[in-house]
Amino acid sequence: xxxxxxxxxxxxxxxxxxxxxxxxxxxxxxxxxxxxxxxxxxxxxxxxxxxxxxxxxxxxxxxxxxxxxxxxxxxxxxxxxxxxxxxxxxxxxxxxxxxxxxxxxxxxxxxxxxxxxxxxxxxxxxxxxxxxxxxxxxxxxxxxxxxxxxxxxxxxxxxxxxxxxxxxxxxxxxxxxxxxxxxxxxxxxxxxxxxxxxxxxxxxxxxxxxxxxxxxxxxxxxxxxxxxxxxxxxxxxxxxxxxxxxxxxxxxxxxxxxxxxxxxxxxxxxxxxxxxxxxxxxxxxxxxxxxxxxxxxxxxxxxxxxxxxxxxxxxxxxxxxxxxxxxxxxxxxxxxxxxxxxxxxxxxxxxxxxxxxxxxxxxxxxxxxxxxxxxxxxxxxxxxxxxxxxxxxxxxxxxxxxxxxxxxxxxxxxxxxx
Amino acid sequence: xxxxxxxxxxxxxxxxxxxxxxxxxxxxxxxxxxxxxxxxxxxxxxxxxxxxxxxxxxxxxxxxxxxxxxxxxxxxxxxxxxxxxxxxxxxxxxxxxxxxxxxxxxxxxxxxxxxxxxxxxxxxxxxxxxxxxxxxxxxxxxxxxxxxxxxxxxxxxxxxxxx
Numbered sequence: 001x002x003x004x005x006x007x008x009x010x011x012x013x014x015x016x017x018x019x020x021x022x023x024x025x026x027x028x029x030x031x032x033x034x035x036x037x038x039x040x041x042x043x044x045x046x047x048x049x050x051x052x053x054x055x056x057x058x059x060x061x062x063x064x065x066x067x068x069x070x071x072x073x074x075x076x077x078x079x080x081x082x083x084x085x086x087x088x089x090x091x092x093x094x095x096x097x098x099x100x101x102x103x104x105x106x107x108x109x110x111x112x113x114x115x116x117x118x119x120x121x122x123x124x125x126x127x128x129x130x131x132x133x134x135x136x137x138x139x140x141x142x143x144x145x146x147x148x149x150x151x152x153x154x155x156x157x158x159x160x161x162x163x164x165x166x167x168x169x170x171x172x173x174x175x176x177x178x179x180x181x182x183x184x185x186x187x188x189x190x191x192x193x194x195x196x197x198x199x200x201x202x203x204x205x206x207x208x209x210x211x212x213x214x215x216x217x218x219x220x221x222x223x224x225x226x227x228x229x230x231x232x233x234x235x236x237x238x239x240x241x242x243x244x245x246x247x248x249x250x251x252x253x254x255x256x257x258x259x260x261x262x263x264x265x266x267x268x269x270x271x272x273x274x275x276x277x278x279x280x281x282x283x284x285x286x287x288x289x290x291x292x293x294x295x296x297x298x299x300x301x302x303x304x305x306x307x308x309x310x311x312x313x314x315x316x317x318x319x320x321x322x323x324x325x326x327x328x329x330x331x332x333x334x335x336x337x338x339x340x341x342x343x344x345x346x347x348x349x350x351x352x353x354x355x356x357x358x359x360x361x362x363x364x365x366x367x368x369x370x371x372x373x374x375x376x377x378x379x380x381x382x383x384x385x386x387x388x389x390x391x392x393x394x395x396x397x398x399x400x401x402x403x404x405x406x407x408x409x410x411x412x413x414x415x416x417x418x
Numbered sequence: 419x420x421x422x423x424x425x426x427x428x429x430x431x432x433x434x435x436x437x438x439x440x441x442x443x444x445x446x447x448x449x450x451x452x453x454x455x456x457x458x459x460x461x462x463x464x465x466x467x468x469x470x471x472x473x474x475x476x477x478x479x480x481x482x483x484x485x486x487x488x489x490x491x492x493x494x495x496x497x498x499x500x501x502x503x504x505x506x507x508x509x510x511x512x513x514x515x516x517x518x519x520x521x522x523x524x525x526x527x528x529x530x531x532x533x534x535x536x537x538x539x540x541x542x543x544x545x546x547x548x549x550x551x552x553x554x555x556x557x558x559x560x561x562x563x564x565x566x567x568x569x570x571x572x573x574x575x576x577x578x579x580x581x
Contacts, residue, residue: 069549076534077559081566112441239495242471242523255470255495351441352491352502354472365489367477378475378489388526417549 034062039402041070047144048413050406052390056399064394064402066387071417079377083343084110084184087377092178094381095415097140098358100133100169102415103182105355108263109364110184112351116318121309122186127264128302129172129181131295132199135206136165137358137410138288138295142213145285145407149226154216161209164202171195184344185319186312196303206296210289217285227281231393231405234279241389244382245360246291247409250276250284257356269301281408288410318344343372352380359383359410383409383416420444422466422501429459445502453488453505454515460492460501461520468492468501474517474527476507476535480562484508486537490517507537516542534560 040051049070055062075094079087091106092099104126111118118126143158166176172195173181173188181188217223233243235251248255256273258266274290276283312319320339325332348370354363360382367376386409394405423437423446433452438445448456460468472491479485484506493500507514516539517524528539529548536558539545547554557564 069547069551072549074559077564077566115441237522239469240471240522242521253495260498349440350445351443352473352500361472363473363491365473365475365491376475376477378473380473380491384526384530385523388523392522 032057037399041067044148047411048416050387050411050413050416052402054399054402059399061394061397061399061402064391066390068384068387068413069417071413073418075418076377076379079374081373083372084346084374085339085343087374088182089178089180092180093414094379094418095137095357095359095362095383095412096177097412098133098137099177099179100181101130101137101355101357102362103180104130105353105357105362106364107182107184108355109351109353109366110346112353113346113349113366113368114184114318115347116185116313116315118186118313119310120307121190122311122313124265124302124306125187125191125311126182127266127269128191128199128299128306129187130264131299131302132165132168134295134358135292136162136169138292139165141288141358141407141410142285145404145410146217146223148403148407150222151217151220154213157209157213157216161202161206164198168195168198168202171198183312183319185315186310188312190311191306196306199299199303203296203300207293210292214289224282226401226404227285229278229280230397230401231281231284231408232279233389233393237389237392238279241392242385243360243389243409244385245356245358245410246284246287247360247386249273249287250281250408251279252276257354257361261354263355265302265305266298268305269298271298281404284408345370345372346374354380357382359412359415360386362415379418381415381418383411383413384418386411387416422446422499425463425465426456426459429463430456443500443502445504448503448505450484450505450507450514453490453503454517454520456503457490457517457520460503466501467494467496470495471521471523471527472500474524474531476531476537476560478535478560478562486512486535488514488531488537512536513538513540515540518542534558536561 035056037054037056038051039054041049051067053065053067075090078090088103088106091102094102139158139162143155146154169179170176173179233251235253238248238251239253244255252275254273254275259273271294274287276287321332321335326336346368348368350367352363352365354361361380362382363380365378366374369375394402397405420439422444426446427434430452433449433456435447435449437447460466470493472493475489477487477489479487486507488505488507490503491500505514514537516528518528519541525543526548528542529546531537532539532545533547533549546552
């Protein structure tokens, strides 16, 4: 027998059964070999750079090991050498699809350490802007998740509405992606009448727009086939892994920080926490869609109730002086310069403060030894902790489901790797 | 809130070193070798029921002894309360017990602590670097003695060297 024939024999399609029944002889049975497949670091569905090493048996995933860190920029180390105001732009770059809520989470943590009161109007403006960001974040998720698993049209519809919101952000603070709008003690600029009118007009038609997305997906056989019973995780496991946000609520666990530990104006408006039943990606999609409806409701009520008053605390050691004074008064200019360069002192102590971001619980642990810089800043990134459950959730699914499972967390690698 | 600390102290008297409340948050300082027992207790005890792992991180105090401090944050979804456990880890014997057997979510968090601060974990299923590459050999970035500035092409010029 030639070399070639010998090798070909090893690949003959006979298994153990044929061997036993005598059809095949020793040496001609099927050879089974696991396939190692490297997915990423450059892959369109990973929304950043992530590498997953897949061990495959046929098309079934035996194990999936994520390799993180491709976007690691050392934000926690940078923060140790920055004043508190300088950290706000760093938090923009964590989850860059929802920088407003990142700012919010950080300034809330600093305020807890400073133990300062926020003016009521500022609380409302913060809540409105955070919910606008949640809408933008969920629209981004819906568009890209549908795009990743084969429904391209949704992307154009969701990004149409996201564009309106980003334009409003631009009117509000001049930026569309990395906003740095929140300040310790309040916000940077007030909502103008133009923004309020445009927001009302947007909310008028937005619920119909959600129905429009649903007509594209709700009865779409491909969407249902690729999301139903994919990435199932039981409630106990989800809690045990520390999952949070829509990923946890998809398993029916009622944990939303906006309800459990209310902040901002969330306890002054009426809204509900949607919960899933089947613990799968389709339920998480349904939850995010329902959350968009609830967010719209929250914004509308906040706009109706919006009180008059200051938008930032009047403590001079923390808040910048008003813009027009900086340009006309010498003292205000010096005052602005001192806060911008030296920052403000924060008392000794340590706190943990969690905030509900579109992805889940975004927490900041700050250890301060006094002075204008944190001694240690720890970010609890929901995306990173969700990736910890990836292997558990990916086992046993087909290779094409990996994209769905990855998208089910709404992962953003900037936040995961920090 | 102090009732939680008293419960732990009653069940495991030699584990609790001290406890205090600040900024409305309860902190319990635990002896290093008892951390697994205490975690098992706060997770299983129905009156405490800390089922949700919020975070594990560490802080470096280079001028103190023991040098490192492990920080555990837990939350109870049913009872809506939080707790922070702390344990000191010395530099010479930089090891603490892993809690992955109780919360699977601790896996990645402990790997990050190992990666960033160099604290090792007993009984951890897969203790590898996570954010830095596997062959990274320049130390542990979040330690306070890690250089904040890197070495670049400038360093080859003697004239620019400073003492």
